Amino acid sequence: MSKPHDNEQSPQKPGKEMSRRQFLTYTLGGASAFMFVGPAIPMVRFAVDPLLQKKTEGKYIKVVEANKITNDPQEFTFEITQIDGWYESKPTLIAWISKDQQGNIFALSPVCKHLGCTVDWNNNPKLKDQYFCPCHGAHYTREGKQLAVARAPLDEYKVKVENGFVYLGDIIPNQHVQ
Ligand code: FES
Numbered sequence: 254m255s256k257p258h259d260n261e262q263s264p265q266k267p268g269k270e271m272s273r274r275q276f277l278t279y280t281l282g283g284a285s286a287f288m289f290v291g292p293a294i295p296m297v298r299f300a301v302d303p304l305l306q307k308k309t310e311g312k313y314i315k316v317v318e319a320n321k322i323t324n325d326p327q328e329f330t331f332e333i334t335q336i337d338g339w340y341e342s343k344p345t346l347i348a349w350i351s352k353d354q355q356g357n358i359f360a361l362s363p364v365c366k367h368l369g370c371t372v373d374w375n376n377n378p379k380l381k382d383q384y385f386c387p388c389h390g391a392h393y394t395r396e397g398k399q400l401a402v403a404r405a406p407l408d409e410y411k412v413k414v415e416n417g418f419v420y421l422g423d424i425i426p427n428q429h430v431q
Contacts, residue, residue, distance in 0.1 A: 313413050313420035316348065322358050322419065326351040326374045326384075326395065329360075331421065348410055348421055349374055349384070353396065353429060360410040362424050366403040367391045398430035406430045 271279075316331045326349040335342050348360040361384070363371045370388035377385040377392070383400070384393040384407065392400050397407030409429070411422035 311423065313411070313422045315418050316360075316421050317350065317419050319358065319414050319417050319419050322350055322352055324352050326361070328363075328374070346421075347371070350419065351395065358412055358414060358419055359396075359429060360412050360419075360421055361397045361427075362408040362410065364408065365391050366399060366405040366407060372407065394430070396429040397427050 312333075314331050314333055316329050321327075329348050329350055330345050331348070332343050332345050335344060347363045349363060350358060350360040353359050363373070363384075365372050365386040365388065367386065367389055370386050372384040372386045372391070372393065374384055375382060376387070377383070380392050382395060384395075384397070386392070386402070389402050391402035393403070393407055394400065397409065399406050406427035406429075408424045409427050410424055413420040413422065
């Protein structure tokens with residue numbers, strides 16, 4: 254006489270083992286996903302790559318020999334390479350470079366802090382030794398401190414002097430005035 258359970262399959266415990274149907278579903282699903290997503294990865298990378306690349310941040314540009322810098326601000330222009338997504342441009346920037354009271358070289362941005370026009374040095378006979386903005390009359394001291402109209406000092410460039418040359422880097426808030 255056989256035992257009562259000899260020919261019966263032991264019942265599956267729910268949630269413990271995968272059925273054949275589930276196994277096939279997962280396997281085919283995974284293979285299909287790989288087939289569709291795999292070739293797309295290089296395309297996605299190509300599309301977003303320029304966005305991941307570093308821009309000009311942290312780069313210094315050689316602008317002028319250090320011995321040409323005087324106490325009076327002088328205007329210098331220089332070109333940078335700017336990468337914005339897929340678009341590369343070479344804008345020309347302006348810096349007003351001079352020495353501070355300690356003899357350190359510093360460089361101001363000419364962008365007026367009122368609404369972004371361009372300031373000039375000593376261009377208003379009534380405002381001697383000042384930067385003046387012709388748009389709405391903002392003016393600034395030699396160190397870039399705002400005296401009227403604008404509510405902030407002129408920004409400055411990061412400066413590095415190396416092997417007798419002045420190099421300019423990123424634009425930062427003015428470090429010479431409060
Ligand atoms: S933009 Fe310079 S004063 Fe207005």
